[in-house]
Amino acid sequence: MGLDFSVVPGYFGxxxxxxxxxVAITLGAGILSFFxxxxxxxxxxxxxxxxxxxxxxxxxxxxxxPLLLQLFLIYFxxxxxxxxxxxxxxxxxxxxxxxxxxxxxxxxxxxxxxxKGQYEGARTLGLSRGQTLRQIIIPQAVxxxxxxxxxxxxxxxxxxALVSVIGVMELTLAAQQSISRTYRPFEFYIAAAFCYYIINxxxxxxxxxxxxxxxxxx
Amino acid sequence: xxSSAFVEIKNAAKSFGTLQVLRDINLSVxxxxxxxxxxxxxxxxxxxxxxxxxxxxxxxxxxxxxGVQINRxxxxxxxEKHVNQVRQNIGxxxxxxxxxxxxxxxxxxxxxxxxxxxxxxADANALAEEQLTKVGLLEKIDEYPSRLSGGQxxxxxxxxALAMKPxxxxxxxxxxxxxxxxxxxxxxxxxxLAEEHMTMIIVTHEMDFAASVCDRVxxxxxxxxxxxxxxxxxxxxxxxxxTRNFLRKHLARxxx
Numbered sequence: 001m002g003l004d005f006s007v008v009p010g011y012f013g014x015x016x017x018x019x020x021x022x023v024a025i026t027l028g029a030g031i032l033s034f035f036x037x038x039x040x041x042x043x044x045x046x047x048x049x050x051x052x053x054x055x056x057x058x059x060x061x062x063x064x065x066p067l068l069l070q071l072f073l074i075y076f077x078x079x080x081x082x083x084x085x086x087x088x089x090x091x092x093x094x095x096x097x098x099x100x101x102x103x104x105x106x107x108x109x110x111x112x113x114x115x116k117g118q119y120e121g122a123r124t125l126g127l128s129r130g131q132t133l134r135q136i137i138i139p140q141a142v143x144x145x146x147x148x149x150x151x152x153x154x155x156x157x158x159x160x161a162l163v164s165v166i167g168v169m170e171l172t173l174a175a176q177q178s179i180s181r182t183y184r185p186f187e188f189y190i191a192a193a194f195c196y197y198i199i200n201x202x203x204x205x206x207x208x209x210x211x212x213x214x215x216x217x218x
Numbered sequence: 219x220x221s222s223a224f225v226e227i228k229n230a231a232k233s234f235g236t237l238q239v240l241r242d243i244n245l246s247v248x249x250x251x252x253x254x255x256x257x258x259x260x261x262x263x264x265x266x267x268x269x270x271x272x273x274x275x276x277x278x279x280x281x282x283x284x285g286v287q288i289n290r291x292x293x294x295x296x297x298e299k300h301v302n303q304v305r306q307n308i309g310x311x312x313x314x315x316x317x318x319x320x321x322x323x324x325x326x327x328x329x330x331x332x333x334x335x336x337x338x339x340a341d342a343n344a345l346a347e348e349q350l351t352k353v354g355l356l357e358k359i360d361e362y363p364s365r366l367s368g369g370q371x372x373x374x375x376x377x378x379a380l381a382m383k384p385x386x387x388x389x390x391x392x393x394x395x396x397x398x399x400x401x402x403x404x405x406x407x408x409x410x411l412a413e414e415h416m417t418m419i420i421v422t423h424e425m426d427f428a429a430s431v432c433d434r435v436x437x438x439x440x441x442x443x444x445x446x447x448x449x450x451x452x453x454x455x456x457x458x459x460x461t462r463n464f465l466r467k468h469l470a471r472x473x474x
Contacts, residue, residue: 120273121316121375125330125382126306128298135329139320216362 004184008191011178015188018174019195025091025170026157026199032096033156034149037103038138044108046133062101068162070094075166091163099156106148110141143214150207157203158196171195223282224249224417225270225386230279232265232441239265240276241441247386250415254428254449257438258464263421266438267388270419271308272301283307284385306334309379313391315371317363317378323350324359327378334382349377353407369400373407380411387411389420393427405431425468429453437461 008015043055062070075090085093114137122132164173175192179185223246232240239262247253255263268274270281272289281288288304290297318326327349328342337345350356353373363371372392379387389408393401405427411418412431422428428435429449436446437458445458456462 115316117312117314117316118318121312121318122330124271124273124305124308124310125378126302126334127330128302131333135333136318140318143320 003186005187005191007182007184008187011182011188014174014178015171015191015195018169018171018192019199021088021168021170021174022157022160022196023199025088025095025160025163025168026153026203028092029095029099029156029160030153032092033099033103033152036096036100037107037149038142040100040104041107041111041141042133042138044104045111059101059104062098067094067098067159068165070098071162071166087163087166087168090166091160091168095156095160095163098159099152102152103145103149106145106152107141110145111137113144114140146207146211146214150204150211153207154200154203157199161196223247224251224284225419226280226282227266227270228280228282230266230269230276230281232262232269232274232277239441240269243279243441243443245436245443247417247419250417251434252412252416252418252432253420254432254435255419255421255438256423256425256428256435256464257444261438262441263438264390267390267419267421270386270388271305271310273310302334306330306382307385309376309382309384309387311372311375311379311387311389311392313395315363315368315375315395317371317375319363322360322362323355323366323374326363326374327381330378331381345381346377349381350374352380352410353377354403367400368396369403372396372404376404376407376411386417386419389418389422391421391423394423423468425453425465437464439464 040055040059043051044059047055071091071094074094075085075087078085078090118136118140119132122136123129127135160170161172164170164176167173169177171192175188178188182188225245225247227243227245230240230243230245231238243266245253245266255266257263265274269276270283270288272281276289279289283304284307286304288301288308290300292300318329321329324343324346327346328339331337331345332339332342346359347356350359353376355370355373355377358366358370358374363374366374376387376392392408393404396404401424405424408418408420408427409431420428420432432449434446435449435452437444437452437456437460439460445452445456445461452461453465456465
């Protein structure tokens with residue numbers, strides 16, 4: 001049985017729909033990981049110990065255990081305590097929190113790297129500590145962290161394939177379903193890989209534009 | 219104890235750990251007066267200036283501005299509120315400008331007035347234009363700081379401080395980081411402020427500028443005020459040996 005890519009176009013719609021879900025999950029989890037990362041970073045640096053300590057534990061759990069296990073826990077585990085999330089939402093929360101922890105590590109070091117003169121300049125004008133953090137420190141820290149955070153976003157896109165195991169019809173699961181009907185794994189996995197590559201290109205182009213815009217203001 | 223002078227520092231002392239950088243300093247500045255603080259590096263002059271707006275709070279002593287004590291001992295929350303309030307009356311200009319690189323010139327100037335005085339965007343813009351006109355940089359209003367020369371950056375920093383309508387301006391070696399040919403444009407702006415009778419306290423290494431602009435010069439060394447007086451006396455006829463030594467070395471270094 002040789003390779004026959006002519007079966008692929010017949011499942012174009014299925015793959016395209018899978019792509020749309022992958023993009024939606026990546027965007028949702030990406031946004032959650034971005035803002036979550038900022039909140040975790042600020043809490044890790046400035047919150048009192050009774051917030052900081054449990055958050056440390058939380059971060060350690062998310063970094064030290066498999067993402068797959070975290071997704072199972074959120075989707076199947078939480079039902080037992082009465083939290084029944086749709087698979088799509090569970091996927092976004094799992095992926096989003098997982099990468100928020102990684103982003104938080106980046107943002108923390110970036111906040112600490114902002115020149116002390118920036119803080120003094122703002123405080124001297126009469127801005128409060130919170131205002132200085134929001135208006136001056138965090139925007140600069142986030143600007144500086146966009147390139148490494150972009151790498152996390154690309155990793156997030158690729159790891160979004162994991163949410164197929166909780167039944168979200170994203171690209172990988174769409175490919176698998178097409179395979180189960182046609183028995184053509186090679187062709188459809190290649191097709192799915194190609195689709196991931198396309199999304200990746202778009203994501204990288206978006207990140208590059210963002211970096212250029214920030215560079216223009218430096 | 220209420221104070222009659224505009225800015226008054228009483229029995230100021232400051233230590234960083236075991237290192238005492240200010241000892242028993244008393245200084246009063248009248249409204250509209252321009253005071254220069256000179257002295258060798260490590261003499262405590264910047265620390266004294268930074269104590270006035272609580273950037274480096276004193277270990278003991280008092281700082282007053284227009285009858286309000288700045289370094290009040292308060293519980294943390296109230297202290298924070300108090301300090302944010304009094305700092306609005308004290309403009310400060312730094313050696314390294316400390317402009318916000320992610321904001322345009324306009325954003326740098328309007329941020330604090332908008333956030334703290336709740337003025338409208340239109341009024342804030344008018345304020346920015348007014349202050350930029352004053353420092354001669356209106357055409358740079360939509361530039362980012364990275365596109366400006368050092369002298370322009372410092373003039374924007376002055377405009378930013380002035381936009382809060384401060385009662386007193388503090389200058390911490392405002393021209394020390396500038397290329398020599400850019401010093402004059404900043405000095406011009408400061409002279410203009412002097413003509414408008416802005417109360418100013420200026421930490422500087424530039425004796426010529428201090429002599430031409432200031433009403434009074436304070437020479438500090440080793441954390442104490444060694445000598446003070448009008449520039450005509452302090453520069454031409456210093457009474458203290460330490461002052462004479464400092465001025466001699468300084469003039470020799472500048473080659474004139």
